Amino acid sequence: xxxxxxxxxxxxxxxxxxxxxxxxxxxxxxxxxxxxxxxxxxxxxxxxxxxxxxxxxxxxxxxxxxxxxxxxxxxxxxxxxxxxxxxxxxxxxxxxxxxxxxxxxxxxxxxxxxxxxxxxxxxxxxxxxxxxxxxxxxxxxxxxxxxxxxxxxxxxxxxxxxxxxxxxxxxxxxxxxxxxxxxxxxxxxxxxxxxxxxxxxxxxxxxxxxxxxxxxxxxxxxxxxxxxxxxxxxxxxxxxxxxxxxxxxxxxxxxxxxxxxxxxxxxxxxxxxxxxxxxxxxxxxxxxxxxxxxxxxxxxxxxxxxxxxxxxxxxxxxxxxxxxxxxxxxxxxxxxxxxxxxxxxxxxxxxxxxxxxxxxxxxxxxxxxxxxxxxxxxxxxxxxxxxxxxxxxxxxxxxxxxxxxx
Amino acid sequence: xxxxxxxxxxxxxxxxxxxxxxxxxxxxxxxxxxxxxxxxxxxxxxxxxxxxxxxxxxxxxxxxxxxxxxxxxxxxxxxxxxxxxxxxxxxxxxxxxxxxxxxxxxxxxxxxxxxxxxxxxxxxxxxxxxxxxxxxxxxxxxxxxxxxxxxxxxx
Numbered sequence: 001x002x003x004x005x006x007x008x009x010x011x012x013x014x015x016x017x018x019x020x021x022x023x024x025x026x027x028x029x030x031x032x033x034x035x036x037x038x039x040x041x042x043x044x045x046x047x048x049x050x051x052x053x054x055x056x057x058x059x060x061x062x063x064x065x066x067x068x069x070x071x072x073x074x075x076x077x078x079x080x081x082x083x084x085x086x087x088x089x090x091x092x093x094x095x096x097x098x099x100x101x102x103x104x105x106x107x108x109x110x111x112x113x114x115x116x117x118x119x120x121x122x123x124x125x126x127x128x129x130x131x132x133x134x135x136x137x138x139x140x141x142x143x144x145x146x147x148x149x150x151x152x153x154x155x156x157x158x159x160x161x162x163x164x165x166x167x168x169x170x171x172x173x174x175x176x177x178x179x180x181x182x183x184x185x186x187x188x189x190x191x192x193x194x195x196x197x198x199x200x201x202x203x204x205x206x207x208x209x210x211x212x213x214x215x216x217x218x219x220x221x222x223x224x225x226x227x228x229x230x231x232x233x234x235x236x237x238x239x240x241x242x243x244x245x246x247x248x249x250x251x252x253x254x255x256x257x258x259x260x261x262x263x264x265x266x267x268x269x270x271x272x273x274x275x276x277x278x279x280x281x282x283x284x285x286x287x288x289x290x291x292x293x294x295x296x297x298x299x300x301x302x303x304x305x306x307x308x309x310x311x312x313x314x315x316x317x318x319x320x321x322x323x324x325x326x327x328x329x330x331x332x333x334x335x336x337x338x339x340x341x342x343x344x345x346x347x348x349x350x351x352x353x354x355x356x357x358x359x360x361x362x363x364x365x366x367x368x369x370x371x372x373x374x375x376x377x378x379x380x381x382x383x384x385x386x387x388x389x390x391x392x393x394x395x396x397x398x399x400x401x402x403x404x405x406x
Numbered sequence: 407x408x409x410x411x412x413x414x415x416x417x418x419x420x421x422x423x424x425x426x427x428x429x430x431x432x433x434x435x436x437x438x439x440x441x442x443x444x445x446x447x448x449x450x451x452x453x454x455x456x457x458x459x460x461x462x463x464x465x466x467x468x469x470x471x472x473x474x475x476x477x478x479x480x481x482x483x484x485x486x487x488x489x490x491x492x493x494x495x496x497x498x499x500x501x502x503x504x505x506x507x508x509x510x511x512x513x514x515x516x517x518x519x520x521x522x523x524x525x526x527x528x529x530x531x532x533x534x535x536x537x538x539x540x541x542x543x544x545x546x547x548x549x550x551x552x553x554x555x556x557x558x559x560x561x
Binding site: 110268 | 460461
């Protein structure tokens, strides 16, 4: 009974914590520009992230290590240095994007321009981490994230052609704007497969003291939580296709266009729902990404870490997330466009993926760590195949997008 | 095996000639690719500009409709019109001289309408907003017509 409750809570928090600024922006832009044609990218991203999250939980439950800890233990600090540096840099960009997400939600709510909110949002996130516990983040903020289910309701109310949506789950070539199409696919995959998610999940499993008895619960949480999370992400894309593409809005260049996703369906309530969804989802993600910086540094250098311990017991860990929040707030306070920053950071995440995923896959196949719970060929093939696709798409389309190709 | 000085000079000069030919072909190929890309990007840029202007105009129509029906807050509509107006203005400033007036003229009209709409919303002038909405419909129809012919002609 206790396990069932834990699975339910895990699934609920996975769903609530799935959508954030990156998922929302990439899915919305894709739906506006290409109707439902890019649903396949959401489907592939969801399949891959379900595998990655399941593997992350299984690895921690069986080996008693986090992924970072495992890579350092298995390959040494020199090999870990590359993925560590790039993941820290890309995560800082993602952190800026999430702080930007909360800031623009606050601009919608108050009328005060987003730049002024960057520092208060960073301070609020820091206070949450400084004073809060892992349970507050895991169960509190992510449960509030269930508000993002309003996109699923909107998708049903807009009555799309479900047969067309289902057919779009199979990859297809674009009719126009090929470079933008593939770039959007890379960004969607980057948003779904962010290392933040599985590195955080692995650290969370250690914080929650998982052991081998959690392998079944972990599998259920990863499969159900990520699948339902993917459904919300696909719903955003469908809503964008119905409320924007169908009205001739084929380009989201300004973040002020984003609330139109729900205004079309719910009117004034849609505006409030969008602002609340964006604020809660991005705040949860900002806190998680900042905390991940603490995990990354502490686990790489062997410092004390743990969100449930007081900050004075983990000075390096606390300093890392504090610095991350300071650095993450700077671009937004300086006036960087949160939407453009988000799309760029998601594409860079896709490019950076193999650096963290490849050593992780090696660990997952290492008998010393995993024993009889090693990866099967299906897990290896799915994760390496989709990660490789995201990497190739990102590497090819990112320069084209930067120089303005369509 | 030793070669005489004359044989070596001949082989060297042939190699230099061959290298030069390869270099010339590479430069020609690079130029061709660059020219092709430039040609594509000029046409693509027109399409992108038209698409963005249309999206902004239609978003503005949705904001203004929402505001007229008290469905969205005035501060949000004002800020949205200001932000998209500025973004469109920047694009217009960067338009190349070669761009078709069928694209640039409606773009300028839309930018002007966004500015007028912002002032009208600020003043709470719903009659002026109605006028702007009808002008926006005309501009979007003009851009749509251009997009349609452009797509059909495949240029």
